[in-house]
Amino acid sequence: MSGGGGGSIPTINRPGGGGAEDCGSLRIITSVASPDSDVLVDVSEGDILNVRTLSNEGPVIIETPDGRVVGSVLSREMIRLISCINNGIEFNAVVNSISDGRCVIEISSE
Amino acid sequence: MKRISWGSCETLFTPAYWKLQYHLDHAEEDFSINHRLSDCIYEEIVGCMLGLYEFQCEYRTEIFYRITHMGSKNWFRGNTVLNLILSIFPKFPTKRMQYITELISDKDSLHLTIDDDLKLRSQLLQVNGIGWKNASWITRNFLDSEKVVVLDSNVIKACFKMGLYEGLKNRSSDYLRMEETFIEFCRILDVIPSKMCSIMNDHVRTLK
Numbered sequence: 614m615s616g617g618g619g620g621s622i623p624t625i626n627r628p629g630g631g632g633a634e635d636c637g638s639l640r641i642i643t644s645v646a647s648p649d650s651d652v653l654v655d656v657s658e659g660d661i662l663n664v665r666t667l668s669n670e671g672p673v674i675i676e677t678p679d680g681r682v683v684g685s686v687l688s689r690e691m692i693r694l695i696s697c698i699n700n701g702i703e704f705n706a707v708v709n710s711i712s713d714g715r716c717v718i719e720i721s722s723e
Numbered sequence: 724m725k726r727i728s729w730g731s732c733e734t735l736f737t738p739a740y741w742k743l744q745y746h747l748d749h750a751e752e753d754f755s756i757n758h759r760l761s762d763c764i765y766e767e768i769v770g771c772m773l774g775l776y777e778f779q780c781e782y783r784t785e786i787f788y789r790i791t792h793m794g795s796k797n798w799f800r801g802n803t804v805l806n807l808i809l810s811i812f813p814k815f816p817t818k819r820m821q822y823i824t825e826l827i828s829d830k831d832s833l834h835l836t837i838d839d840d841l842k843l844r845s846q847l848l849q850v851n852g853i854g855w856k857n858a859s860w861i862t863r864n865f866l867d868s869e870k871v872v873v874l875d876s877n878v879i880k881a882c883f884k885m886g887l888y889e890g891l892k893n894r895s896s897d898y899l900r901m902e903e904t905f906i907e908f909c910r911i912l913d914v915i916p917s918k919m920c921s922i923m924n925d926h927v928r929t930l931k
Contacts, residue, residue: 679849685733
């Protein structure tokens with residue numbers, strides 16, 4: 614019998630973008646990794662934090678507007694985020710919630 | 724295997740990064756892929772020669788669909804496939820066309836073994852137009868093999884970046900050593916080689 618692939622074309626690449634054109638739609642909801650508790654006490658729900666990379670290969674860090682490091686980003690979408698930042702797109706992170714030392718943020722280019 | 728630095732999972736393309744990304748991928752989706760194009764090995768080879776592993780464009784898919792629905796006894800005859808290809812895409816690359824012609828005329832002498840991964844790949848290397856990467860690709864897809872690895876340029880780049888391929892030159896001269904090292908790397912990380920390949924390819928491509 615032919616056509617065992619079920620009519621679909623398999624590929625080793627998973628679907629998903631990553632091009633500059635996808636940066637506008639990139640939205641990452643994640644917990645801040647390795648949060649600094651001394652900085653976190655000054656962060657509140659609704660705050661807007663800075664997102665930047667320390668090099669063009671990461672890490673991605675989350676900072677308060679006065680430049681104190683809250684923590685970093687570990688996400689499946691980290692590669693797209695770094696790619697977009699390397700292409701000059703600016704991102705920020707809105708604090709969705711903080712509880713028990715866990716800070717959930719939403720990263721987007723808006 | 725050469726000792727390399729584990730690195731930080733926050734920094735791109737370190738071993739720690741790949742282990743984390745593999746874990747995140749698995750946590751979010753089943754990630755099972757049906758690699759095989761066809762249940763006929765010769766159709767699988769033609770699919771590769773048509774470029775279906777690399778390009779998902781409409782005319783290549785149409786050609787392949789029509790070939791698989793002819794039945795292998797029919798498409799092996801004379802110029803059936805070539806006429807079909809030209810009727811759908813007159814500007815189909817001449818070189819690829821030549822490889823398909825040779826495959827059809829030589830197929831009876833190939834005696835492909837489809838129950839032994841490494842033997843099959845070795846036999847595929849005798850087919851004109853198929854090098855290490857494509858022979859591995861066909862084998863991996865057709866037999867769902869984890870004994871061979873599809874080392875494309877993105878995966879190789881990631882491995883050089885980690886220092887895994889230090890001392891090695893390129894795919895054509897060092898494929899087997901690269902593959903062996905990659906499989907060992909995956910064993911140490913406790914990950915499945917084909918899935919790790921897929922993630923590496925995807926991530927390196929995204930950063931380009």
